[in-house]
Amino acid sequence: MDTHEITARISQKLKAQEIVADSERIEAKINRLVMEFGVPPAEAERTILLDILKEHGKQMPKPAASSSADMVAIADIAPGEWVTIEGKVVSVTDPPSPAVAQKGVIADDSGAISFVIFAKGAPALLRQGEWYRLESAVVDEFRGLANLKIHSGTVVTPINEDRPLAPVVTRIADLTPGIASIRAKVTQNWDVRHDRMQQTGLLGDESGTVKFTVWKGGSDQKLATEQAYLIGFASVEEYNGRLSVIIDPASCSFLEDDDIEARTGSAGSMEEALPRMEVKVVSLEASASDAIAAQGIIATADGEYPFTLWANADILPPEQGLCYAIEGAKMGSFRGASRISIGEGALITPIEDRFFPPPPLTTVADLSPGIASVRVKLVQEWESRSDRMLQTGLIGDETGVVKFILWNTGGACKLEENTVYNFFYVIVDEYNGRLSVNLTHATALPEEEGDIEVARDGTTITGALVHIASGSGIVKRCPEEGCNRVLSRQNFCPIHEFKPDFKYDLRIRGSLDDGHIARNILIPREVVESLFQMTLAEAQEIAENQPLGADEVIRQLTERALGRYLKVTARQFEDLFxxxxxxxxxxxxxxxxxxxxxxxxxx
Amino acid sequence: MTQPRTQSYIREPAKRVFASELRDARYSFREGDDEKSPTYILLPTGERSNRIFIVGSLTQKEKRGEQHSMYLARVADPTGTFFVSAGSYQPEAMQQIAKLEPPAFVAVVGKPNAYETPDGNVLISVRAETVTAVDREIRDLWVLDCAEATLDRIDAFENSPDAEAARREYNPNLESYKKIVYDALAAIRQ
Structure with missing residues (x-):
């Protein structure tokens, strides 16, 4: 974020309203909103401008329809402006949804920009290859890129212009998100992993390489490998710090006598290079594919990670239980978990054995995705549904139970009942908010004696407290033996009628919502007391001595609990936890x- | 997720959705012909939502009307802005917004509604049921939660009962929603 740039823009807009801007104050406001409150810079800019205008009794100026004098070059337009431009429609694409009538790219001599026409109140659609004058179009930002919105107030005039428009070619190394034209050739074709994708791979020119994608829906053409193309007005997107180019083959032309000395090499991998590190191979499994020499788990000074040794590293697989120094490895990811990747150019040298402590024991209730150690026993065995699965079911400890899987890889042994196991290096996965534990490559240490009182009825649920129901807070209960019903405000029990010698209780009834299901939850007194550091006695004090009485208790609890995330171990009665x-x-x-x-x- | 028959009312879960995904949403539908059947906004990542849970920064609020007053508020997350409203039918939410001084972190539970603007855009606003002041830590937790929920929706897209409608209405580029998740996560990195 460039604070100065935002400040300058705000100051300029204030000046147009004859307000002298206090740059320091504006910058402080930007920092407060953006740094402290995580507000996106565009929203911060809008907020500050509006606040200052309001202070001066003014309103956000409605952009006036601009005259021809205001015509701007496409390269110069910025989000938030109303503009008038003249340009040639260089491509139109199928609307992505019924609400959109047309999408495309319009270009002039300075550059190009995407445009969109919404279905509702749409002016006439634009034709590819034609020149238009667009008055009062709105430049907004769509996913970080400037986008020209042609709406019902935009005046669209076809102009009689028939000159060819030479795209301004950008070198791959100089690409930035937006629309750009490139002179390049396809250096690599990759497998298409998405059914809407027609072709993907790598483009190269003298300056570098970039990923490209052709989506289905346009022409059926594919780009030929090793052929030089002029790729006109492609959209350049940024993702994860890397650029990629979306190409319409129809706007690519062969460059017949042209060859490009394309650079090869990897497409700026998103993997993060790791410094030399010393590790211990904790477990090793047979490779599942020719491309992989070995995989398993390694312990490093920073914790434990799954790793993959690629065949192209041309290194003999390390041995389980030994220590190595690894140079040139990378931290990447696979199916959501961090994973160390040892590929081409990496070096593995044996080193003296050293001790890497296993991950400390975690209670089942505290498990989170990654690698962990647990002390558990078999709670329930389920029928395994596949030959590859040796055993599956539930394991548990004092805090709860969790699903486990043991794959059939030869080395693993089934868990036995009534035995406490210490498992080191278990892999914890998460799917749909539920955890499961893979024990296949864990080190299992059964205990000779020892037992665990497994919290079988404790289900762990997490979620946000999205609702606090009436009847929460401090309540009065009927003192009759075995009754315990909640009394009305007038101390009336539905069975035992008026009970002035009631007992106080504290509780929260509400909904704990994980985004998939909203569960009814009851948090009883002991748990409320420890969560809020408010004892029943303190709640009673508030209820009896403050003007709002019991309402004040619920107000305080609501203020501190509503909209917060809780992890709850609970027993279930029908639909109540x-x-x-x-x-x-x-x-x-x-x-x-x-x-x-x-x-x-x-x- | 079997529910006992005795329970006649199942509370609609509050979906986690980033502002920029909700901004792309515009299709709403009703399940069943009953007057009381809930209205859903279809999220581009292929799930219906009748209620959402958001945590962000209240950047602006504005009171509208005198007798039947209501509050309009803007709540920003790392990806964009939610439009939140609270009227006299949501007195608690309205009082909370009245009390809060922007900027402030807030947690909002509410119902998304689609309406059309004069220039033909469809805007989704959130009618707040509850609004609470929270802190940055809760905001960070929500970003993690919302990131995970969005990625789960993307991964489960092919199997979602609402996928067909989402494909028809939005033809979503799921990769771009992954990018939104990535950017949101990167934005809360300390």
Whole structure:
């Protein structure tokens, strides 16, 4: 984010309204919104401008329809402006949804921009190859790129212009997100992994390489490998710090007598290079494919990771239990988890044995995706549905139970009943919010004696407390033996009538919602007390002495609990979950890393 | 997810969705002909939503009307802006917004509604049921939660009962939603 640039833009807009801007104050506001409150810069800019205008009793100026004097070059337009341009429609694409009438790219001598026409109130559609004058189009930002919106207020005039438009060619090394024309050739064709994709691979010119994609729906043409093309007005997108180019083969032309000395090499891998590190091979499994020499789990000074040794590294697989120094490895991701990748150019040297402590024991309730150690026993065995599966079912400890899988790889042994196991290096996966534990490559240490009281009825549920129901907070209960009903405000029990000698209780009834299901939850007194550090006595004090009484208790609890995330161990009665224990959830950086990898993986 | 027959009312779960995905949504539909049947907004990643849970920064609020007043508010997440409203039918949410001074982190539970703007755009606004002041830590948790939910929807797209409608209405480029998730996660990196 460029604070100065935003400040300058705000100041300029204020000046147009004859307001003298205080740059320092504007910058402080930007920093506060963006850094402290995580507001996207565009929203911060809008907010600050509006706030200052309001202070001066003015409103956001409605952009006036611009006259021809205001015509701008496409290369110069910026999001947030109303503009008038003249250009040639160089491509139109199928609308992505019924709400959109047309999408495409319009270009002039300075550059090109995507345009969109919404179906509702759409002016006439534009024709490819024609020149138009567009008055009062709105430049907005769509996924980080400037986009020209042609709406019902835009005046579209065809112009009689018939000159060819020479695209401005950009070198691959100089590409930035937006629309660009490239002179390049296809250096690699990759497998298409998506059914809407027609072709994908790598383009190269003298300056570098970039990933390209051709989506289905246009022409059926494919780009030929090793053929030089002039690729006109392709859209350049950025993802995960890497650029990729979306190509319409129809706007590519052969460059007959032209050859390009294309650079080869990898497409700026998203893997992060790792420094030399010392590791211990904790487990090793046979390779499933020719491309992979070995895979397993290694322990490093920073924790444990699955690893893949690629066949192209041309290195003999390390041995399980030995220590090595690895140079030139990379941190990548596979199916959502961080994974160390040892490929071409990497070096593995044996080193003296050293001790890497296994991950510390985690309770089942505290498991999160990654690699962990647990002390558990077999709770339930399920019928395995596949020959490849040796055993599956539930394992548990004092805090809860979790599904486990043991794959049939020769080395693993079945778990026996009534035995406590210490498993080191188990792989914890998550699917649809449910965890499962893969024990296949874990080190299993059965205990000779020892037992665990497994919390069988404790289901762990997490979610946001999205609703607090009436009847929460401090309540009065009927003191009659075995009754315990909640009394009305007038201390009336439906069975035992008026009971002025009631007992107080504290509870929260509400909905814990994980985004898939909203569960009814009851948090009883002990759990409320430990969650809120508010004892029943304190709640009673508030209820009896504050003007709002019991309402004040519920107000305080609501303020502190609503919209927060909880991890609850609960027993279930029909559709009600009664909490045995509850903790506030805190952000987990390893979850953050795993999600980043998942979002960035496979691209 | 079998529910006991005795329960006549199943609360609609609050879907986690980033502002920029919700901004792309425009198709709403009703299940069944009953007057009380819920209205859903179809998310481009292929799931219906009748209720959403969002956490972000309240950047602006504006009071509309005198007698039947309502509040309009803007809540920003790392990907964009939610338009939140609270009227006299949501007194608690309205009072909360009235009390809060922007900028402030807020958690909002509410119902998404689609309406058309004069220039033909469809805007999704969120009618708040509850609004609570929270802190940055809750915001970070929500970004993780929402990132995961969005990635789960993308991964399960082919198997979603709403995938066909999503493909028909949006023909979504799922990779671009993955990018939104990536950018949102990158934005909360300390």
């Amino acid at each position: 009664i909490a045995n224990h509850a903790d506030w959830l805190t952000p987990d950086m390893s979850r953050h890393t795993a999600l980043l990898n998942r979002a960035g993986g496979d691209f």
